[in-house]
Amino acid sequence: MILQISDLKVYFNSPDGLVKAVDGISFELKRGETLALVGESGCGKSVTALTIMGLVKCPPAKVEGSIKLDGKELVGLPDEEYRKIRGKRISMIFQEPIASFDPLYTIGKQMMEVAMTHLDVDEDEAKRICIEMLKKVHIPLAEKRFDEYPHEMSGGMLQRIMIAIALLTNPDIVIADEPTTALDVTIQAQILNLLKELQQMYNMSVIFITHDFGVVAEVADRVHVMYAGKIVEKASVKELFKDPKHPYTKGLLHSRVKKEYKGKLLPFIPGNVPLATNLPDGCRFHPRCAYAMDICKKKLPPEVNLNGSSVACWLYAGRDAR
Ligand code: SF4
Ligand code: MG
Numbered sequence: 001m002i003l004q005i006s007d008l009k010v011y012f013n014s015p016d017g018l019v020k021a022v023d024g025i026s027f028e029l030k031r032g033e034t035l036a037l038v039g040e041s042g043c044g045k046s047v048t049a050l051t052i053m054g055l056v057k058c059p060p061a062k063v064e065g066s067i068k069l070d071g072k073e074l075v076g077l078p079d080e081e082y083r084k085i086r087g088k089r090i091s092m093i094f095q096e097p098i099a100s101f102d103p104l105y106t107i108g109k110q111m112m113e114v115a116m117t118h119l120d121v122d123e124d125e126a127k128r129i130c131i132e133m134l135k136k137v138h139i140p141l142a143e144k145r146f147d148e149y150p151h152e153m154s155g156g157m158l159q160r161i162m163i164a165i166a167l168l169t170n171p172d173i174v175i176a177d178e179p180t181t182a183l184d185v186t187i188q189a190q191i192l193n194l195l196k197e198l199q200q201m202y203n204m205s206v207i208f209i210t211h212d213f214g215v216v217a218e219v220a221d222r223v224h225v226m227y228a229g230k231i232v233e234k235a236s237v238k239e240l241f242k243d244p245k246h247p248y249t250k251g252l253l254h255s256r257v258k259k260e261y262k263g264k265l266l267p268f269i270p271g272n273v274p275l276a277t278n279l280p281d282g283c284r285f286h287p288r289c290a291y292a293m294d295i296c297k298k299k300l301p302p303e304v305n306l307n308g309s310s311v312a313c314w315l316y317a318g319r320d321a322r
Contacts, residue, residue, distance in 0.1 A: 001028050001029070001030060001031075002029055002030065002031050002069070002070060002172050002173060002205050003028065003029040003052070003067070003068065003069055003173060003205070004028050004029075004066070004067075004068040005025065005026055005027050005028070005052075005065070005066065005067050005068075006026045006065055006066045006068075007024050007025075007026055007064070007065040007066070008022055008024070008025050008026070008048070008051065008063070008064070008065035008066070008067060008075075009022060009023055009024055009062075009063070009064040009065055010022040010044075010047050010048075010051050010056060010061060010062070010063050011061065011062045011064075012060060012061045012062075013060060014277060016275070016277045016278075017277040017278070018277065019276040019277050020229050020276050020277075020279060021044050021047040021229055021276050022044045022047050022048050022051065022229050023044075023228075023229035023230055023279075024065070024229075024230065025044075025048065025226070025229075025230060025231045026231075027224055027231060027234065029173065029205050029207060030205065031172075031203065031205055032199075032203045032204070032205060033205055033206075033221045033222065034199065034205075034206040034207075034208055034219050034220045034221050034222075035205075035206070035207050035208065035220065035221065035222050035223070035224065036208045036209075036210060036215075036216045036219065036220035036222070036223045036224070036237075037049075037207060037208070037209045037210075037224050037226055038210060038211065038213070038216055038223055038224070038225050038226065038252070039211065039225055039226035039227055039252075040211060040227075040252075040273050041211065041273075042273045042276070043226040043227055043228060043229070043273060044226055044228070044229040044230075044276075045177075045209045045226055046177055046209065048226075049092065049175045049177050049207065049209055051063055051067070052067055052074075052090065052173075052175060052207075053086055053090060053092055053175065054074065054077065054079070054082035054085070054086050055086070063075055063076075069085065069089060069090070069172070069173075070172070087114060087117070087118055087169065087171075088118040088169045088171060089169075089171050089172050089173065090171055090172065090173045090174075090175065091165075091166035091167070091169065091171040091173075091174050091175070092166065092174070092175045092176075092177065093159075093162050093163055093166050093174065093175070093176040093177065093179045094162070094177055094179070095177055095178040095179065095181050095182055096182050097155055097158035097159040097161075097162050097182070098150065098155065098158060100158075100162055101150040101158065101161075101162075102150075103149065103150055103151060105149075106146070106147050106148060106149055107134075107145060107146060107147075107148055107149070107150065107153070107161055108127070108130065108146035108147055110165070111130040111133070111134075111146070111161075111164070111165055111168065112126055112127065112130060114165050114168050114169070115129055115130055115168050115169075118168070118169045119168070119169060127146075129168065130146065130164075130168065131143055131146055133164040133165075133167060133168055134146065134161065134164055136164065136167075136198065136201075137160040137161065137163050137164045137167075137194060137198070138160065138194065139157065139160055139161065139164070145157075155182065155183055155184075155187070156183055156184070156187035156190065156191065159179060159180075159183060159187075159191055160191070160194065162179075163179075163191075163194065163195065163198070167198060167202065167204075170202060170204075171204060172204060172205060173204065173205045173206070173207065174199075174204055174205075174206050174207075175206075175207045175209070176195065176206060176207070176208050176209065177209045178209055178210055178211070179191060179195070179208075180192060180215065181210075181212070188215075192215065192218050192219055195219065196219060206219075208220055213241075213252065213253060213256055214256070216237060216240075217237060217241065220237050221236065221237060222234070222235065222236050222237065223235055223236075223237055223240045225240075225246060225248065225249045225252070227248050227273070227284060227285055228273060228274055228276070228279060228284035228285070229276060229279070229284075230284065230312065231312070232246045232248055232249070232285065232311065232312045232313070233245055233246040233248075233249045233309070233310070233311045233312070234309055234310045234311075235308075235309035235310075236308065236309070239308070239309050240253075240309075241253070245306070245309065245311040245313070245316065246285075246311050246312070246313050247285065247289045247290065247291050247313065247315075248269070248285050248288075248289075251268075251269035251288075252269070255268045255269060269288055270288055271287055271288040274287070280297075281297060281298060282295070282296050282297045282298045282299050282300060282301075283296040283297075283299075283300065283301050283312075283313070283314065291315060293314060295314050296314050299314075300312075301313050301314045301317065302317060304316040304317060304318075304319055304320055305320050306319065306320070
C-alpha cells in the first residue's frame with residue numbers, strides 16, 4: 001500500500017457557513033494501480049487531490065484524519081517538509097495545461113526549475129534529463145521545443161509537457177485531475193494512452209479524477225464514486241460496470257450519452273449536488289434518490305462490504321459479506 005487515507009475531513013469556513021468539502025473518506029492506493037475518483041463537480045474530488053498534495057492551507061481550512069504515504073503521516077506536516085514530498089514523491093497533472101505554465105518562461109526553464117529543485121544533479125545533467133523526458137512523452141524535436149514558450153505549443157502538447165514535468169522526479173504517485181477534459185476527443189485518447197504507457201514504464205500509482213465513465217473504463221483498475229464529500233461506492237472497474245450498486249452510481253452510468261438515445265431525451269439524475277454548506281440529513285443523496293426510504297432521511301447509511309466492493313446505502317444494510 002503506497003497511500004492510506006483514513007477518515008479524512010476537509011472543512012472551510014465561508015460567508016454561508018461551514019463547508020464540508022470532504023467529510024470522512026477512507027481509501028487505499030496500491031503500488032502500480034490506477035484508482036479513479038468519479039462524481040459530478042462539487043463532490044469533493046479535487047479538494048481530496050489538493051489535500052493529498054498538501055496544497056490546502058490550514059488555517060483557514062481544517063484538515064482532520066490521516067493521509068499516510070508509505071507509512072509516513074502527512075496530515076499536519078510543516079510546509080517546508082511537504083515541499084520535499086510534493087512534486088517529488090507525489091505529482092499532479094491539472095485540467096488546464098495552459099494555466100499551469102508561466103507564459104514568460106520557456107518550457108525548458110520551467111522544467112529545469114523542477115529538476116534542479118528535486119534532483120541532486122548539475123545543470124547539464126538536469127537539461128539532459130528534461131530533454132530525455134520530453135522525448136518519452138513523444139514531443140517531436142524535443143531539443144528545439146525545450147527553448148520555446150508555452151504559447152508556441154498546442155493544448156495537447158502542453159498536456160504532454162505537464163506530464164513530463166510531473167514524471168521528472170519519478171514520483172510514487174501521480175494525481176491526474178480531469179487531465180483530458182479540456183482537450184479534443186482525438187487528443188484525449190492520445191493522452192490516456194501516453195499515461196498508460198508511462199505508468200507501466202515507471203510502475204507508478206495513479207489517482208485519476210474524472211466525471212467521465214468512458215475515461216474510467218479506459219484507464220482505471222478500481223473506482224471510487226464520490227457524492228457530497230463522501231465515498232458512496234468502491235468497486236473494481238469490471239464490477240462497477242457489470243453490477244453498479246449505489247443508486248447514484250446507477251444514475252451516473254445511466255446518464256452517459258449513448259447512441260441509442262439519438263433523437264430522444266437523455267436520462268439524467270434529477271436535482272443537483274447539495275451545497276456543502278447545506279447538506280441534507282441522513283443519506284446525502286436522498287433528495288434525488290428514487291429508492292429513498294424513511295430511514296434514508298434520518299440516518300447516514302453504513303458502509304456495507306460485499307465481496308471486494310463496498311456501498312454506503314440503506315438498501316444493502318445487513319448484507320455484509322464477512
Ligand atoms: Fe437512496 Fe437511501 Fe440508498 Fe441513499 S441510502 S442511496 S436515499 S436508498
Ligand atoms: Mg474538480
